Amino acid sequence: MLDAVTLTVTVTALLLAVWCAYAAYRDEPTNDWHFIGMAVVALAALVQLAVGLVQLGQGDRPDHGVATFVGYLIGAACTIPLAALMSLTERSRWGSAVVAAGGVILAVLELRLHEIWGAGNG
Template identity: 65%
Template sequence: MLDALTLVTGVAALLLAAWCGWAAYRDQPTKDWHFIGMAVVSLLALVQLVVGIVQLARGEEPDQGTTIFVAYLLGAFACVP
């Protein structure tokens, strides 16, 4: 996995959560900008999924096992949608 991509994805997801939480606290409706933020986080998670699958296809072995690694990749990708 790319550590920088993992960090960027996590930070983007946390910022999106804070932004949407702030909007909910202020009793504002969900706006198009919120959906664009969700699309950005989903795209980052998709890139992470593709990078992980490519690394597995190259023959690299994850530390915790392939099944857990793929489950984490799919779970991270499925969080926002």
Template identity: 50%
Template sequence: MLTPLTIAVAAAAVLLGVWCAVAALRDQSAKDWHYAAMAVVTLLTVVQLVVGIVMLAGGDRPAGDSTAVFVSYLVSVTACVPVVGMVALGERSRWGPATVAAGAFLLAILELRLHDVWGGGVG
């Protein structure tokens, strides 16, 4: 897997998480610019999904026998931010951005795990 892309997605997710956490602490609902940032992070995860599928189709495989686990992480990573974004749309209080922050931090953790699965990391 492309390590720079994984780092970029994780960093963008952390930035989104911090930004939404600050909004939640300020008792603000999710605004249009939060959704724009979610779209950027989602676009990065879609690019990562496409790169992962192309690498698998090209014959590259994750370390060990974990192709199914790798694909499931790719799909989960891609779905993470859109799901919490839809929850934030329905929750117009401070809990909308709080949910997005939690999902963004979860995405960063999933990125670390995705990197481990590809490289044969521990766990």
């Protein structure tokens, strides 16, 4: 279950990154559609946080420590909302670049999250 959500967050985050990088390349600020995209990715990260906590509650243990795992879950859930906030107050191509960078950072966090959770778990 967690693996499926992690994959979903990774793919949507990378799509968002490419989309917003294209907007930055075209010298455009983020528009309403970008923010809807950010909401989708942020929602997926929130679902991941919930699923991760439920799995912990059911007794599953990550390979590399509960504290690190929860830390990464929270970090992943905060990344896109924070990027959106910074993009909202920077109405230029650089606001789009911030979200593009945020998408890549979230994808990296997902990769680490996958390692921390470990292969032995569902």
